Amino acid sequence: MEPEYFYFVFHHRPTIAQIRAGQATWTQYFGHVEAMGYTIDDTWFFYDPGRYRSSLSITHIYDEVEEIMAEKFSRAHTVIKVQASKKFLFPLHLPMNCVTQCAALIGIRAFTPNGFRKRLLQEKGVIVHGRTRGRSRSEEGPTSAAPTVDA
Numbered sequence: 001m002e003p004e005y006f007y008f009v010f011h012h013r014p015t016i017a018q019i020r021a022g023q024a025t026w027t028q029y030f031g032h033v034e035a036m037g038y039t040i041d042d043t044w045f046f047y048d049p050g051r052y053r054s055s056l057s058i059t060h061i062y063d064e065v066e067e068i069m070a071e072k073f074s075r076a077h078t079v080i081k082v083q084a085s086k087k088f089l090f091p092l093h094l095p096m097n098c099v100t101q102c103a104a105l106i107g108i109r110a111f112t113p114n115g116f117r118k119r120l121l122q123e124k125g126v127i128v129h130g131r132t133r134g135r136s137r138s139e140e141g142p143t144s145a146a147p148t149v150d151a
Helices: 018-020 062-075 098-105 113-122
Strands: 002-013 033-039 044-049 054-059 076-083 128-129
Touching: 002 018, 002 062, 002 098, 002 113, 018 044, 033 062, 033 098, 044 062, 044 098, 062 076, 076 113
Parallel strands: none
Antiparallel strands: 002 033, 002 076, 033 044, 044 054, 076 128
16 A cells, blocks of 8 residues: 555644643643545545554545545644655654654654644645644634545
8 A cells, every 4th residue: 555645634732721621631732643645546544643542544435535534624723735755764762652653654753743744844745724824722623624535
């Protein structure tokens, strides 16, 4: 399975008030990143390197892909699309987090979501959802709809 494109889904960062109220944990303070993408033969994969357990879903069923993408885009702050590279890096630095795992998929070293976002944009990544400049901690909700499977 050779990926053709990757989409990196950056989630909203919780506020200190949300963390204190128990709506989020301190480990989420910097945000969260997930990866999804598709292959030449239109197979989609969705990878979420979670705090306690990672999940990988692979599907080629159109309706499932549409449903999963709509859910991801509804929770996303920003989604960046990049063309796949042939290089994969094993994340050598500890501690490993969602960013180090997602960055390794395309041969980039990164540790924080903000640093990874900057590297993706330097590597010709395209923002397909969310803010094009800067970031806002007070933003809530999506700014555009999820792309269709043909995107």
